[in-house]
Amino acid sequence: MSEKNDSNPNETELDTEHWLQAYEQMVKIRTFEETANDLYTSARMPGITHLYIGEEAIAVGICEALRQDDYITSTHRGHGHCLAKGADLDRMFAELLGKEAGYCRGKGGSMHIADQETGNLGANGIVGGSAGIATGAGMSIKLRGTDQVSVCFFGDGALGQGLLYESMNMAQLWKLPVIYVCENNQYGEYTHNSKTAAGSMVGRASGFGVHAQAIDGQDIRTVHATARLVIERARKGGGPAFLVCNTYRFRGHHVGDIDRPYRTREEEAEWAKRDPLTLLEDWLLKSEQAEKQVLERIQQEVKTAVDDAVAFAEEASFPSESEVDRHVYA
Amino acid sequence: MSTLENGTRCSPAIHAPGERQITFGQAIREAIAEEMARDENVFVIGEDVAEAGSVFKVLVGLLDEFGPERVIDSPISEAGIAGIGVGAAITGMRPIVDIMFGDFTTLVMDQLVNQAAKTHYMSGGKLTVPMVLRTTLGASRRSAAQHSQSLHALFSHIPGLKVALPATPYDAKGLMKTAIRDDNPVVIFEDKMLYQEKGPVPEEEYTLPLGQADVKRTGEDITIIATSSMVYVGLEAADKLASIGISAELIDPRTTNPLDSDTLIQSAKKTSRALVLDEGYRQYGVTGEIASVIADGAFYYLDAPVKRIGAMNVPVPFSPAMEDLTIPDADDVVETAKAMCAGDS
Numbered sequence: 154m155s156e157k158n159d160s161n162p163n164e165t166e167l168d169t170e171h172w173l174q175a176y177e178q179m180v181k182i183r184t185f186e187e188t189a190n191d192l193y194t195s196a197r198m199p200g201i202t203h204l205y206i207g208e209e210a211i212a213v214g215i216c217e218a219l220r221q222d223d224y225i226t227s228t229h230r231g232h233g234h235c236l237a238k239g240a241d242l243d244r245m246f247a248e249l250l251g252k253e254a255g256y257c258r259g260k261g262g263s264m265h266i267a268d269q270e271t272g273n274l275g276a277n278g279i280v281g282g283s284a285g286i287a288t289g290a291g292m293s294i295k296l297r298g299t300d301q302v303s304v305c306f307f308g309d310g311a312l313g314q315g316l317l318y319e320s321m322n323m324a325q326l327w328k329l330p331v332i333y334v335c336e337n338n339q340y341g342e343y344t345h346n347s348k349t350a351a352g353s354m355v356g357r358a359s360g361f362g363v364h365a366q367a368i369d370g371q372d373i374r375t376v377h378a379t380a381r382l383v384i385e386r387a388r389k390g391g392g393p394a395f396l397v398c399n400t401y402r403f404r405g406h407h408v409g410d411i412d413r414p415y416r417t418r419e420e421e422a423e424w425a426k427r428d429p430l431t432l433l434e435d436w437l438l439k440s441e442q443a444e445k446q447v448l449e450r451i452q453q454e455v456k457t458a459v460d461d462a463v464a465f466a467e468e469a470s471f472p473s474e475s476e477v478d479r480h481v482y483a
Numbered sequence: 484m485s486t487l488e489n490g491t492r493c494s495p496a497i498h499a500p501g502e503r504q505i506t507f508g509q510a511i512r513e514a515i516a517e518e519m520a521r522d523e524n525v526f527v528i529g530e531d532v533a534e535a536g537s538v539f540k541v542l543v544g545l546l547d548e549f550g551p552e553r554v555i556d557s558p559i560s561e562a563g564i565a566g567i568g569v570g571a572a573i574t575g576m577r578p579i580v581d582i583m584f585g586d587f588t589t590l591v592m593d594q595l596v597n598q599a600a601k602t603h604y605m606s607g608g609k610l611t612v613p614m615v616l617r618t619t620l621g622a623s624r625r626s627a628a629q630h631s632q633s634l635h636a637l638f639s640h641i642p643g644l645k646v647a648l649p650a651t652p653y654d655a656k657g658l659m660k661t662a663i664r665d666d667n668p669v670v671i672f673e674d675k676m677l678y679q680e681k682g683p684v685p686e687e688e689y690t691l692p693l694g695q696a697d698v699k700r701t702g703e704d705i706t707i708i709a710t711s712s713m714v715y716v717g718l719e720a721a722d723k724l725a726s727i728g729i730s731a732e733l734i735d736p737r738t739t740n741p742l743d744s745d746t747l748i749q750s751a752k753k754t755s756r757a758l759v760l761d762e763g764y765r766q767y768g769v770t771g772e773i774a775s776v777i778a779d780g781a782f783y784y785l786d787a788p789v790k791r792i793g794a795m796n797v798p799v800p801f802s803p804a805m806e807d808l809t810i811p812d813a814d815d816v817v818e819t820a821k822a823m824c825a826g827d828s
Contacts (some may be wrong), residue, residue, distance in 0.1 A: 181606035224574065258607030267606040274573055276607060279548030279597050285566010286598060292567050293574040296526060296552065303570075316593075326558070481642050483666035 156354045156367035156397045167217075167377070169442040175217050176437065177371060179209040179430055180455045182233045185242065186404075188459050189232070189249060189263075192386045193408040195466070199251050204261040205233035207403030210429035211336050212237035214376025215304060218384050223417040224272045224290040226302040229264045230336075230402075231276030234306050239271035252469040256423035259472045260480065261453065280341070281307055281314030284333070288320040291329030291393070291449065302330040302387045310341030312350050312357065321393065325361045330387035332380070333358065333395040336370065361440035370398030371427045374436070403428075416433030498704060502683035508541040510607040510652035511673060513544070513618075515579060517688070519549050522577060525663055526553040528564050528576040529581025533551065538583055539619075539678050561587050569668075573602060576713050577663060584670060586632050591616070592663035599668035600643030602630035602805035613666045616657075618794050619713055620648065621674035621762060623811050631806075633711070633762040635672045636769045639739040647738045648672040649817040650714035651737035652682040654737055657691030660803065662666055674712040674762075699748070705756040708747055708773055709735060713760045720816035729824050739769050747773065748780035754770035755786040756823050760811055765793030792816060 166462040167175070184470045186206045192198035205212070208230075214316065215235035216225070227234035236247060240256065248255025249263050256266050260452035267275035274290060277283040289304030294301045311317055341349055359363035364383065369375045376398060383394035405413050413421075485546070505513070519525045527545065533556040536543030546554045557564045561582055568580035582588055586597070600611045620633035639646045645667055650657040655673065658683050662669035699714055700721055709717035722730040734750055736743055751757040756779045758771040770791035775790050795809040 163629070226570075260607050263603040265605040267602075267610055269606075269609050274570070275602065275610065277598075279593055280600060282593060283603060283690040285563055285594055286570035286573065288563070289567035289570020289578075290527075290574045291570070293571040296524075296571070296576060301792065316562045316642055319558070319560035320566060322558060322568065323560065323563055327555075329802045403774075480604045480606075482645075483603050483610070483613075 155339065155399045158369045158399060159366040171217070173443060173447070173451065174435060176212050176235055176433055177451050177455060178213045178434065179373070180215070180452055181242070181412035181459070182209045182236050183430060184392040184455050184459045185232055185245065188463060190404070190408050192249070192463070193214065195364040198249055200262060201407045201409050202249065203230040203407045205230050205402045207429070208338055208370065208400045209233055209333065209334055210373035210376050210433070211370045211398045211400060212306070214381045215332070215334055218380040219272075219302070219304065222272055224274050224287070224299050226274050226290075226305050227266070228283070228306055228308060229276065229278050229280070230308065231264070231306070235268060235273055238273050240266065240268050240269070240273065242378065242458055243465045246462045247469050248465035250466045250469070251471060251474040252466055253476065254466070260475060281317050282377050283307070284311070284314070284317040284320040288324050288329060289332050291324060292327070294330055300388045302332060304332045304334060306334050306336060307339065309335060309337040309339065309346045309350060309354070310468045311335070312346070312354065313341070318346055318357070321358055321363055321395065322359050324393040325363045328390060328392040330469035331361065331393045332383055332387060333393065335395065335397045336400055337367070337397050338400050340402055340406070340416070340468060342406045343410070345415065346389060354397045355395065363393050363395050365395040367397040367399060370400035371429045373429060373433050378454060387407030416426070424457070428448040492788070503686055505652055505684050506678060506715045507652045507673070507682070508539065508682045509697060510656035511541050511659055512543070512545070513684075514663070515655040516545060516548060516661055518663040518690060519545070519553060524770055525577045525579065526555065526580060527579045528555040528567060529555050530557055530558060530559055530583050534579045537581060539675065541678060557700065561590035562594055563806035565591035566598070567610055568614045568616065569594055569598045569602070572612045572668075573610050577613050577634060579615045579617060579663065582616060584630050585609050585618045585620045585634050586629050588618055588634055589637070595638065595644065595668065595670070596641050600641045602665060603667070604643060604687065612668045614668045615662045615671060616668065617671045617673065619675045620672040622794070622799045622806060623676055625801060625803055627801040631799035633794065633820055635670070635739060636763045636767070637770070638670045639769060643668070644740060645669040645738065646672070646740045647693060649737060650677070650711050650712040650735050652680065652684050654691060654697065654735070656684055657689055658693065658737060661690045664690070671695070672711065677712055691737070692693050693729045693738045694745035696734050696736045696746040698732065699735050700731065700733040702730040704754055706729045706734070706747070706750040706754045707731050707733045707758050707760060707816065707820070709760040710739070710769065711762060713762050716811060716813050717760050717816060719813035720820065723813060723817045724820055727819060727821070731820060736773070742773070742776065744776045744780060745771055747777055750775045751781040752784040755784055757781070757785070757788065757789045758816065758820055758823065759791040760816060761793050762794055762810065763793055766796050768793050787826065790819050790823060792819060
């Protein structure tokens with residue numbers, strides 16, 4: 154099920170410099186994920202990982218509308234959120250490789266990256282598991298009387314989890330500044346959401362009186378403009394919002410899911426026409442805000458930074474044995 | 484607080500004369516009120532905690548004292564409020580999440596076990612979850628199988644959580660205050676049957692460390708290790724045993740995680756016998772863990788196998804005629820202790 158997109162809000166124009174920054178962030182996520190896949194296929198990375206490729210416009214569109222002291226919670230498919238909120242490539246790769254220099258000293262890995270300095274309260278291996286945490290951060294903001302906001306990223310798979318509904322109910326009751334961002338990438342693991350989600354997605358939130366809308370998650374301009382409106386509204390005490398961002402998981406559920414028997418190559422090809430990076434590139438070129446060389450230079454710079462980060466992570470040391478029982482308790 | 488010869492600290496006698504006597508429920512309330520006054524980041528959230536003052540009336544008056552922003556009536560959404568607790572704790576608050584009955588903690592399992600308990604570790608020590616989850620345990624209220632369980636063993640199993648189960652008003656207040664100040668998630672189990680129990684609680688401020696057992700009665704022949712309301716069952720049994728010439732020492736671990744193994748082992752070495760008494764289901768429970776700790780630590784000093792008494796391995800039945808059979812009583816303890824001391828256990 155793909156929710157019908159609501160009409161675009163009035164676009165909030167960023168200047169060219171900021172669009173190029175957003176472009177760089179999206180390229181960074183794409184390159185990070187392609188590299189993570191390479192690390193997996195060449196057996197240089199322990200475990201598996203879930204790639205965000207195809208969904209970059211959402212994380213970047215939302216996070217470019219946030220301040221550093223705003224909070225996010227993320228998912229098992231979370232690298233994009235972490236990077237978009239400001240995480241460094243070095244420490245991200247180091248965490249994926251289980252190194253002590255990683256964001257979590259190698260204790261979290263791909264699915265649990267947390268970075269307090271950029272307001273990232275942690276990616277979560279439990280689908281929908283962070284709905285309460287993001288809402289609690291909203292409660293904390295309200296009690297402390299600041300004008301921060303809290304963004305809860307989750308996939309359409311989380312629509313099956315009751316915690317989400319308990320949380321949205323309370324967020325609306327108490328007008329908490331929480332933005333629930335449903336990245337509707339069509340599949341919960343290997344199952345299309347037409348088999349798992351009855352009725353309306355936005356209706357789930359609007360039933361609580363939460364401001365809810367479905368938008369095109371492939372177009373960063375739409376995502377960003379919508380995000381700014383609901384985030385500013387939440388900052389001013391207007392309460393929570395729920396965005397269904399229609400998107401597509403370009404790769405499998407995880408790096409090892411390469412056959413994807415649960416969907417057709419034709420469906421994938423249709424969505425590939427709406428690659429969020431290409432859409433932004435085309436617009437930047439067409440609106441004459443950037444020339445092709447500028448975009449290529451950004452891609453090259455990101456590639457170099459990613460290569461350097463991988464080298465850093467591969468050279469970094471594994472945690473010592475004494476690390477294993479540290480941090481069980483504060 | 485006095486100090487025994489072996490260095491173990493001992494709280495005031497359960498019915499010490501002369502001191503201010505308040506109920507267990509009042510002690511909990513006092514602890515929470517004092518900590519809320521001391522630290523503006525402390526707040527209470529739960530079902531019926533504000534206007535009703537909780538179903539057991541333990542929190543009556545908090546709403547008037549601290550207002551609805553800090554004493555928050557929630558929907559009946561246990562997982563949701565636990566999640567709110569975790570998120571608020573990570574971002575600088577010190578929430579007290581109130582789960583009305585211990586049986587309902589099954590609804591917050593993910594938030595406690597996968598989120599609260601693991602956040603500090605998974606983040607490499609960067610995030611902390613200074614949250615208290617208070618709930619109940621204990622049968623005998625004729626409330627049947629979904630309002631009578633003692634599920635503290637489930638949480639004691641989980642690294643990253645701390646678990647306290649006070650038996651006296653003095654312990655309840657001291658442990659609650661410490662739990663609120665602790666930077667880790669702490670689950671406090673209060674026996675519903677103890678709320679009206681009175682005991683000495685000093686006027687002046689004090690806290691009690693988590694992970695320090697308390698000797699409730701000294702003895703020479705057998706060590707009874709008892710938790711929560713089973714402390715009273717154990718003390719009643721100790722009186723009966725004294726009348727037949729058996730001197731029982733009674734130790735309350737007060738927290739099951741961390742567990743004060745040293746004090747338990749030391750006492751077992753001294754008396755050479757240990758009997759563990761707890762209201763959780765006997766199978767895979769707190770009694771099994773403590774018995775194992777003592778067997779490991781005091782084996783060569785023991786004159787009898789470590790014995791344990793827990794709730795019967797059945798869902799708690801409604802009918803009084805059956806419910807009482809499922810809960811350990813003093814006679815069970817006396818019979819077991821006698822057999823152990825007679826050498827025919």
